[in-house]
Structure formats: structure tokens, C-alpha cells
Amino acid sequence: MAKKIKNNNSVSFDKQVDEIKEWQENLYNPGDYIGTGKVPLPLRKLISSLKIMIVLGMIFLILPLIEIIMYLRVETVISHIVPLIVGIILIIGGLIRIKK
Numbered sequence: 001m002a003k004k005i006k007n008n009n010s011v012s013f014d015k016q017v018d019e020i021k022e023w024q025e026n027l028y029n030p031g032d033y034i035g036t037g038k039v040p041l042p043l044r045k046l047i048s049s050l051k052i053m054i055v056l057g058m059i060f061l062i063l064p065l066i067e068i069i070m071y072l073r074v075e076t077v078i079s080h081i082v083p084l085i086v087g088i089i090l091i092i093g094g095l096i097r098i099k100k
Helices: 002-025 041-047 050-070 074-079 081-099
Strands: none
Touching: 050 074, 050 081, 074 081
């Protein structure tokens, strides 16, 4: 049983390596990636990771909130609106994906 699982993992790993090599070879070939919907493997894995989304969202929320609390001024609040919105969107997106 362990041999079968190990064999499946090696096939999956080989497939991922082949995809990365193919992507690297055709990186600057416009006909290969325009309109085909291909996403590079590292980006595909990064986007699907819920933990990374939620952690990044927390970072985007916590750091601006700390600075807003330390330096309570209108300029600080205005300059940190975008990171706060991005953090909220990342956390909500991660929670929605977890719910599905």
C-alpha cells in the first residue's frame, strides 16, 4: 500500500516538474499563454491556499490598525484605507472558500 502511495506521489511530482519546465520554456511565447487560460503552477498553488489568504489578510489588517492607534491623525487613517480594505477582502475570501 505504501509503495502505491509513493508511486502516485512521484507521478504527481513528475507532472508538476514537467508543467514548470514547459511554462519556463514557453514563458515569452505569446501564443502559448494568451487565451489558453494556463496559470503557472506556483501561482495556482498560491491562490488556492486558504491559510495564506487568511494570514495575509490578518497582516494587512493588524499592521495598519496598530499604526492608526499609535498615530491617530486623519492622514494616517486616509493613507491606510486601502490596506484595510485589502485585508478585509482577503479574510472574507478565505472564509468563503473554507465554507464551500
